Amino acid sequence: MYFFIFNRIANFIVTIFVVSIIVFAAMNVLPGDPALTILGLDATEDALDALREKLGLNEPLIKRYFSWIINALSGNFGVSHSFSVPVSELIIERLPLTVSLAISGMLCTIFLAFVLGVFAAANHQRSGDWGVMIISQLGIAVPAFWLSILLVLLFAVKLRWLPPGGFPGWESPIDALRSLIMPTLSLTLVQSAVLARVTRSSMLEIKRQDYIRTAQASGLHPRRILWLHTLPNALIPIVTIIGMQFAALVTGTIVIENVFYLPGLGKLIFQSISNRDLPTVQALVMLFAAIVIVANFIVDIAYSFIDPRLRERT
Amino acid sequence: MLSILRKPIHLSICAALSLVISFSHVWASSKISIGMQQEPTSLDPTADATASIDGMLSHNVYESLTTVNESGEVLPALATDWQVSKDGLEYLFNLRQNVKFHDGTVFDSEDVVFSFERAMSDDSVNPTKKIFKPIESISAPDNHSVVIKLKKKDAFFLFNMAKGDASIVAAESSSSNNEKPVGTGPFVFDDWKRGDRLILSKNVDWYDAASVSVEKVEFRFISDAAAATAAMMAEELDAFPGFPAPELLDQFEADPRFQVTIGSTEGEVILAFNNKKSPFDNLNVRRALSHAINRDEIIDGAMYGRAVPIGSFYPPHGAAYVDLTEVYEHDLGKSKELLKSAGLEIGELSLRVPPFPYATRSAEIVQAQFAKAGIDVKVENVEWGFWIDEVYKKKNYDMTIIAHTSPNDLGNFARGPKYFYGFDDAAYNDLYANIVGEADPKKRILLIKEAQRYLTNKAVHGFLFQLPKLGIFKKGIEGFWKSAPVLYQPLRNISIN
Numbered sequence: 001m002y003f004f005i006f007n008r009i010a011n012f013i014v015t016i017f018v019v020s021i022i023v024f025a026a027m028n029v030l031p032g033d034p035a036l037t038i039l040g041l042d043a044t045e046d047a048l049d050a051l052r053e054k055l056g057l058n059e060p061l062i063k064r065y066f067s068w069i070i071n072a073l074s075g076n077f078g079v080s081h082s083f084s085v086p087v088s089e090l091i092i093e094r095l096p097l098t099v100s101l102a103i104s105g106m107l108c109t110i111f112l113a114f115v116l117g118v119f120a121a122a123n124h125q126r127s128g129d130w131g132v133m134i135i136s137q138l139g140i141a142v143p144a145f146w147l148s149i150l151l152v153l154l155f156a157v158k159l160r161w162l163p164p165g166g167f168p169g170w171e172s173p174i175d176a177l178r179s180l181i182m183p184t185l186s187l188t189l190v191q192s193a194v195l196a197r198v199t200r201s202s203m204l205e206i207k208r209q210d211y212i213r214t215a216q217a218s219g220l221h222p223r224r225i226l227w228l229h230t231l232p233n234a235l236i237p238i239v240t241i242i243g244m245q246f247a248a249l250v251t252g253t254i255v256i257e258n259v260f261y262l263p264g265l266g267k268l269i270f271q272s273i274s275n276r277d278l279p280t281v282q283a284l285v286m287l288f289a290a291i292v293i294v295a296n297f298i299v300d301i302a303y304s305f306i307d308p309r310l311r312e313r314t
Numbered sequence: 315m316l317s318i319l320r321k322p323i324h325l326s327i328c329a330a331l332s333l334v335i336s337f338s339h340v341w342a343s344s345k346i347s348i349g350m351q352q353e354p355t356s357l358d359p360t361a362d363a364t365a366s367i368d369g370m371l372s373h374n375v376y377e378s379l380t381t382v383n384e385s386g387e388v389l390p391a392l393a394t395d396w397q398v399s400k401d402g403l404e405y406l407f408n409l410r411q412n413v414k415f416h417d418g419t420v421f422d423s424e425d426v427v428f429s430f431e432r433a434m435s436d437d438s439v440n441p442t443k444k445i446f447k448p449i450e451s452i453s454a455p456d457n458h459s460v461v462i463k464l465k466k467k468d469a470f471f472l473f474n475m476a477k478g479d480a481s482i483v484a485a486e487s488s489s490s491n492n493e494k495p496v497g498t499g500p501f502v503f504d505d506w507k508r509g510d511r512l513i514l515s516k517n518v519d520w521y522d523a524a525s526v527s528v529e530k531v532e533f534r535f536i537s538d539a540a541a542a543t544a545a546m547m548a549e550e551l552d553a554f555p556g557f558p559a560p561e562l563l564d565q566f567e568a569d570p571r572f573q574v575t576i577g578s579t580e581g582e583v584i585l586a587f588n589n590k591k592s593p594f595d596n597l598n599v600r601r602a603l604s605h606a607i608n609r610d611e612i613i614d615g616a617m618y619g620r621a622v623p624i625g626s627f628y629p630p631h632g633a634a635y636v637d638l639t640e641v642y643e644h645d646l647g648k649s650k651e652l653l654k655s656a657g658l659e660i661g662e663l664s665l666r667v668p669p670f671p672y673a674t675r676s677a678e679i680v681q682a683q684f685a686k687a688g689i690d691v692k693v694e695n696v697e698w699g700f701w702i703d704e705v706y707k708k709k710n711y712d713m714t715i716i717a718h719t720s721p722n723d724l725g726n727f728a729r730g731p732k733y734f735y736g737f738d739d740a741a742y743n744d745l746y747a748n749i750v751g752e753a754d755p756k757k758r759i760l761l762i763k764e765a766q767r768y769l770t771n772k773a774v775h776g777f778l779f780q781l782p783k784l785g786i787f788k789k790g791i792e793g794f795w796k797s798a799p800v801l802y803q804p805l806r807n808i809s810i811n
Contacts, residue, residue, distance in 0.1 A: 032699030033707060038355075039441040040363025041706065042720055051439040082355040082362075083508070084492045093508065149540050156548045164544040166534060167510060261536045261545075263509030271509075275355065276699050 008300070012293050019289045020072075023282050024065050032276040034081045055081050068282070078279035082272070087283045090268060097167055098253050098264035104180060105187035105249045110242065112192035117199025122226060124204060132196060139193025144252060148186040148259045155182060165260040183260045187252055191245050198241045202234040209233070235306045243299030247292040344810045345530040346791070349542055349554035353509060353535040358491040359478030360433060363441035365719070365801050369556070370512060370533050372478030372802035375416070376497035379407055379426065380476040386632075386721065386799035388472045392421070392482055392498065402467040402753045403450075409458045414519060415484045416502045423454035429482045430462070445474035467751040469758055470722050478802060500526050500806045510535060514805075526806045539671075546572070546786055552810070555794050555803055557784040559671070560620040566786050575785040576620055577797035578631045581717035583621075583672060585665075585680060585776030588711055590736030593658045600773035602652035604642035606687035607680065607776050616675035621779040626766035627724060629780050631797055634762035638770040638777075649687045662690040663712040668701040673715040676778060680715070706734050717781045721799055724749065724765050727774060737774050 035051040036043065052058050059067075071078060077087040120132035156164035162182055168175040206212060207230055215225045254266035261267075265284060272280040304310045352366040359367045359376065373381050373391070381391040390396075393407035413421040430452045433440040440446070448471065450463040464471065474480065487496035495503045500523065501514040514531040517523060534551060536542045539559035545551045546566065557563070566572045585607065587594040594600060609623040622630045625638030653660070663684075667677040674695055681691040691713075696704070705711045711734075718726060728746040731738040745765055752758040770777070783798045793808035 030699065031703035033703050036702050036707065037699060038362055039439065041702075041718075042442050042444065043363065044443040044447070046436070047439050047441065047443040050437045054437070054439065080355075084356060084361075090508070149544075152541070152544045152548075156550075157544055160548060164548045164550055165536065165541055166545075166550070169507065258538055259541055261510070261534070261538070261541055263507060267509050271353065271355070274698055277355075 004300075008297050012290075012297070015293055016286060016289060019286055020069065020282065021065075023285045024068070024278075027276065027278045027281055028061060030276070034276040034278065037275050038082055068279070072283075077283040080272075080277055080280045082275040082277045083280070087279050090280060091265065091283060091287065094263060094265050094268055096170065097262055098250070098257070098266060100180060101183055101187065101253050101256070101262070101264060102246070102249050104184045105191070105252075106242070106246055108184055108188040109192040109195055109245065109249070112188060113195030113199050116192070116196040118203060118226070118231065120196070120200040121203035121207065121230075122222075124207075129200075132200070136193040136196045139189050140197075142190065144186050144190050145255050145259050147189060148182065148256060151182045151186060152260075165262065167262045167264075179260075179262075183253075183256045183262060186256055186259070187249055191249060191252075195238070195241055195245060199234070199238055202237045203230055206230045206234045232306065236303065239299055239302050239306060243296050246295040250288060250291050344528055345532065346528055346553065346808065346810060347532045347534060347551045349536050349545060349551045349557075350533050351535075351537055351542065351556060351558045353537065354512075356492040357495040357503070357506065357512075359481055360429075360483065360488075361439050361441070361492065366535075368478035368801035369803055370514075371495055371497070371503075372481060372800075373476075373499060373804045374501045374514060374531075374802070374806070375495050375499045375503050376478065376481035376483070377499045378476050378478070378480045378482060380472050381804070382473065382476045382800055384795045384797060384799060386473070388476060391476070392426075396472070403464045405462045405464070405471070407460050407462070409460065410521060411458055413498050413521065415487065415498055416496050416517065417484075417487055419484050419486050421482070421484070421498050422457040423460045424457075425482055425484050426460045427452050427454050428485045428488075429480075432483075432488065433480070440479055442474075442477060442479040445470075445477065445479060467753060469750055469752055473722065476800065501531060504530075522806075527809045528805060531805055549788070553785070553787045553791055553794060555783075555785045555787075556798075557786050560618040560782070560784060563618070563620065563784060563786075571789060573787050573789055573791075575783075575787070575794070575796045577783040577785070577795070578622065578629055579717075579719060579781045579783045579798045580629055580721040580723075580800075581719040581781030582624055582627050582629065582723075583676070583715065583717045583778045583781055584627070585676075585778055586714045586716060586735060587775055588709060588713070588734075588736050589774060590709070590731065590738075591712065593656070593660050594712070594736075596656050596658060597773065598652045598656040599658060599660070601642065602649045602656065602687070603684070603689070604773045604776050605645050605649035605652065606684050606689065607642070607778070608644040608683055609639065609778060610644075611683070612676050612679045613779050615679045616672055617779065617782065620784065621782045623779050624777045626770045626777055627718075627727070627775075628762065628766050631780075634759040634766075636763045636766050638766060641770050642773065646687050653688070660689060662692050664692050664694055665713045665715070666694045666696050666701065666705050666711045667715050668696065668698055668705075670717070672717065672781065676715050680776075709734050709736060715778070719781070719801075724762065724769075727765075727769060735774065737772075739772070742768055742772075 034055060034057065035048045039047055039051060056064065068078060080087050080090055083090060116132045120129045123129045152164050155162045163179050167179050170176050212225060212229055215229050253264055254270055257264045257266035258270060269281065269284045350366050350369065352364065354364045354367045356362040357367060357371060359372055377392045379391060379393040380388050382388055392410055394410050395408050397406045409423055415421055432438060434446045434449060448464045448466055448468040450465045452460060452462045454460050481497065483491060484496060500517050500520040502517045504513040504515050506512045512533040516526055516529050536545055539562060542554060542558060543562050546554055563574055567574045587600055589595060613619060613621045613623060623639050624630060625641055628635050665677050667673040677693045681693050684691045705714050725746055727737055728743045745768060749758060749761045749765060752761055785794055787794060790811040795803055
């Protein structure tokens, strides 16, 4: 177990380091000039030079990278070129929204997928199963941003039940929750369609196992077999997909935050890339990478809880 | 002879009136939500060119020495009047008295000198530093006046001093203006939730606060056109003065809850030719391409008919406008003939377009039109950072489509071979120097007309259309500018009925 954790942490450090080099190189190879983006097309050469000097863009690339990494190790991610405030401040003020969105999206996805997937598996080759399959096929085919626009037209413009976008902040919790409903739904519907299918097929796979037949033969109630024997054993592929989906949800917020004009990390990274705001992009990409790695780590830990055999082996 | 502009101010009356009105407004509170497409990254117009900073804050939170009205006429602001010396090189500005910055510090001539010296200094990062270049020196004879000496005459000087780049800021607060703007204007900065909204409230201490009827202003940042439409339709917003999508206007025009205005901006949309590069260094080729353009078709297809064609580089609503759209009327025969007379083998031309809907849509139509004239065009949609670097800075392009949104920007063509047009013409440089040096407005108009004709004659670019200003407002909201002669939009005249 200790070796497992050590191995994971070492992996984490190496991955983050490689990501930092890739982002740094990509942002520098990408055509663009942060100073010109900030000062615009009417800027004079001397003003541009003064700004480049101020932002430290005149320093050699290698030196900039190492001073960045040394600062980052001490928790200082630098000052955003375009916002002129510390990057950590930008991230901290936007993190709660994106995290709320990703977590609520994940919980709803799991809930919806389990309900649909288990229902379809329990009603295998009956109308309920076909119904779920058709709905989930539709869910996979529909792009999230298109679905969001339809949701807005129905619930915000036509029915006026929910705000069309924006986030009032957690100071007014009810308004905040109301404004998260549609973005969460848009994230959830597509993802849960995928997960429902995985849940269904994994359940069906387990249902064919000998021990299930034994349970059935010994006269156990079908519901007991379903919840106590089939579902726990079907969880391994489901959890793997959930881990991958969490990463997709976090990146999916980039699109959803733009459609619902939510001030989250997705919108920030979008804006920072077009502004060539290197310190912000760098910190955000590393943060997203860290989130994905941690999610995978949690999935690995979860395996050992789901599958006692794995625990014994480690 | 001294030209004198005076505006009598009866301070005591104003103060008394503002007191009465500010009390009466306690119960007549009014709030307005305004949609903005572009999200600002800073709140300091003297250090960042983002247009929405000016759009929200200039002449609302910050003030400059002068201001302009909707027709672009220069009016007093922090300077109540000014006198210009006979040779046009010395300006004496008399400053408004009893003015305070929003943090309570007193405004006087020292602040003006500080703001100008800050903008002119070597380490200045002012985005429009060039408007300060003609200044030789600035001094303050006393607390309530400043003298600005120019190196050479500048006909646009008073207009330029109205810009957000020339906002008067205080030494005490200038370094934190990027997050907490402090000015002297009719609105005080309240709150900014980055990426979401910015809130201003009325400055009851402003010298003419009595005339300001809006108590609170909330700007919401919505970049996506479909989301902006939904927000207006759901009545989350009261106004969207710079609506991004002409294709979505019909539904608002048909809806009795809204009023739609279609005005003009200062943005000339051009099909820019890289004049230094072959085959665009050939006048006949440029003329041939100009004849191949069908502006009406572009305006219909790219702007859904909501734009006015231009034949040169000057806005149709401007006082000095000449209609030159007929000089290169759409004529494929003439186009082919001119190409033949140029005697050049023209291969595939690249058209690199920035990610703005007006540009990407126009590009596809231009491509089809040029194909009819026998010219192959490859459209490359590029990202804004790429455009700035490759097209603008490195001049690595054949053609591009871009709107030049600054007012009085005929000077672009006098920026020499280093500018991305690659247009370097001594006769035009002289002509532009004459425009800048001409103090008599009537003579200046004649010169500006001449400049337009000159550029059209040389077919420097394909001149397409003037970018429209599309506004959507709830019924009963009055006072927004229909057209935009500058980047800012004063909020003090807005009323909600």
